Amino acid sequence: MDRERDELLHTFMAEAHEILDEIERALLQLETGPDVHDVLQRVFRATHTLKGSAGSVGLGGLSDLGHAAEDVIEALCRGDLPLTTPVVSLLLETVDAARRLVAEIERGQVDRSTSHEEVIARLQEARRRGPEALQGACATGARRATEDDAEGATTLKSIRVAVEKLDRMADLIGELTLGRNRVARTLRAVRGEAGAALRDQMEEQDRLCKELEEAVRAARMVPVGPWFRHYERTVRDLAHAQGRLARLVVVHGDVEVDTAVVERFRDALTHLLRNAICHGIEAPEARRAAGKDPCGTITLHAAHERGGIALRISDDGAGMSRERIAARVRALGRHPAPDALPDHELFSLVFEPGFSTAAESSHLAGRGMGMDVVRRSVESIQGTIRIESREGHGTSLLIQLPLTLATIEGLSVGIGDERYVIPLRAVLACCDLPRGSLAHGGAQGLMVRSGRALPCVRLRALFGLGGAPPSEERVVIVAHGASEAGLVVDALDGEGRTVVKPLGQLFRRVPGISGSTILGDGSVAMILDVDALLGGVLRDAAPVDALDGRRAAPSAGGAPG
Structure with a gap:
């Protein structure tokens, strides 16, 4: 018998949440939308349904609250009670009280709560005395909206699988990808029919891995x-x-x-x-x-x-x-x-x-x-x-x-022996660094792009990596606020999706670094925070007017700002 009642309560809980959301949306329409009488009828029907369902499963407190609200709504429909802001505020407080009751029922506290009794008394008083009995209703509602906003938002967390478990799944997929890459490198050395057959099987494994990754990603959305x-x-x-x-x-x-x-x-x-x-x-x-x-x-x-x-x-x-x-x-x-x-x-x-x-x-x-x-x-x-x-x-x-904090689409770049990942959402274009744009070994300079001077930063100098830059460098054009800037790197390695790994305590406060990842070949790369990186470097840079595209960009060396 207890099992049957538990199943009945579970069904009722799902219905109650939907009905209360419907009532709240309708009450908000009363002050801003037309067809007030039709909206009141919707509120009355939904409240009547909630009251009846609560009574049928033995939830007397919630049924009494619905009955008191029903009386006030009925008076509004007949015109015996004027529709004012305090009345709507009291009905919205009734929805809050009903939600608290439902939450207590879900926690197994069916017969313990008395918090709704004050709201019932105020509903009854409003029915008897009219709007003068409702002073302070707006202030109470505003205080709750300001100070207790998070309580009503908990439904966003109620997914079927805990987020921590999904995070662990994403980590495991990353490890699986690394293992697959190692096997793929080994298979490239296998010759003959056996090697070809194994590589065909690896392609099927690649497809399954990508589908699994997409499924976990979709489950988080x-x-x-x-x-x-x-x-x-x-x-x-x-x-x-x-x-x-x-x-x-x-x-x-x-x-x-x-x-x-x-x-x-x-x-x-x-x-x-x-x-x-x-x-x-x-x-x-x-x-x-x-x-x-x-x-x-x-x-x-x-x-x-x-x-x-x-x-x-x-x-x-x-x-x-x-x-x-x-x-x-x-x-x-x-x-x-x-x-x-x-x-x-x-x-x-x-x-x-x-x-x-x-x-x-x-x-x-x-x-x-x-x-x-x-x-x-x-x-x-x-x-x-x-x-x-x-x-x-x-x-x-x-x-x-x-879209997600678990994985990013990124562009992998090389600077000497180091690898970095630039989030692809910040990347606008890639090109060769024009000669003379940066002094040899300098950290900052200017290059011409579409007739305008574009500030650019050599990451090798900015990060103090040492060594001489190659004869031909690359520039990654990135969005920085409402403007653009260039990040000068040695090489472009390609783009792809990577699993974000949290930083350890040692790197957590390093400016311009937001996380780390393990690339397909097993090497570790830092993920760049483009806005934090450029904000400190370019904040004090003087504004530059548009340049004629035929003019050579001036060079600018020096230490990073």
Whole structure:
């Protein structure tokens, strides 16, 4: 009998999560969408289903909570209770209480919880006394959205196989690939029919290894849609706490990304949404005066791009003020002439530690630490971030993230006897180094590419490897923020997928190195962090104007900056 009830509870849990998600999405539509009566009917039907299902499996607390919510929704449908923000906030709190009850039931604490009783009492009071009984509901919801955001996001972690096990599978596939490569080198020396037959069998093994690698990689991927849509509630509650209206729109939520990337970027996304509301979306009166919809829109757009995932986080708010940012830059002494900087360089300074233009700080924003946290979080997973903004029209943050942290597509390069891997998503092109671009043995110089002077860095000198460079060197053109730069190497070995190995404590703080890998021939190669590597070298370089393609690029030697 216990086994049958356990199976019944398991079925109910899956249904309850879906119903609660449906109720929450419908409640959020009440404030921003048309057809309020139809939406209320949807909420009533879903709540009635949840109440009945809970009662049928003996979950009295959840059934009582559904019954109290049903009374309030029925009063809204009849018009006996006006539809106001505090009423919607209370119903959203009811969803939170129901989720806590479901979580406690899943942990086996069926008869222990009393946390829902306060919410039932408030629902009953609202039914009797109306909106005046709901003071403080918005503040409570906003506080929960700000301080307890992670609790509602745990469903993203509930995959069938633990991520650690998938990581171990990826490591084993890497080891299997190395073993296969060793066998393949041995087989090349075997002559005759036996050798040919064995090599044919190895080709079949290659195919199976690649399929296995793809299967493990696919198992790690999750769609970003559920992750993004979780923030619909956060945006709504934070906006109300600031006296504003805002909605969240998710575009291309079916794009998939490694679950490890989701977890590592979660806090940064929360920071960015909070900043969009506190510094971007205007008050409803100001938006009306500007001819805008009183309810602001924040858009999360995802797409596959350059072997990774491109995220665009946009708002239609006030945009960023060049004058205020430049004034703050001058006050902090971050740049001698901020007014002369192009937009992307000036806006990038908001990522510096302690930078804030807010007149006063609060528990939500203005302490000058959020954007620095965002940048460090993005860079820690080999991502990039830049800002586009027009004053009065809104702000967009363009973020490039890897699809997975377990493997990368990389370009292997050689410098003397050392091997390095450059992530392929950062590579734009490869070419020969023009003569005279770099002084012999020098670390930095310029080369002409499409009529423009392109800064380039010789990795041999930068890493202090010693020895003379070959007579003919190669340049890997890489994206660096919104610009380009060249990495000068001795040789290009080819591209391919490699398994990322974590760095030991000795190398963890080495700038410009993000990880290591074992190449097909068994040699160890360091994986370069292009932005960290070039950021320190080129940060103080003087801007260079466009050059005529017919002019020779000037040479520049010297020690690395």
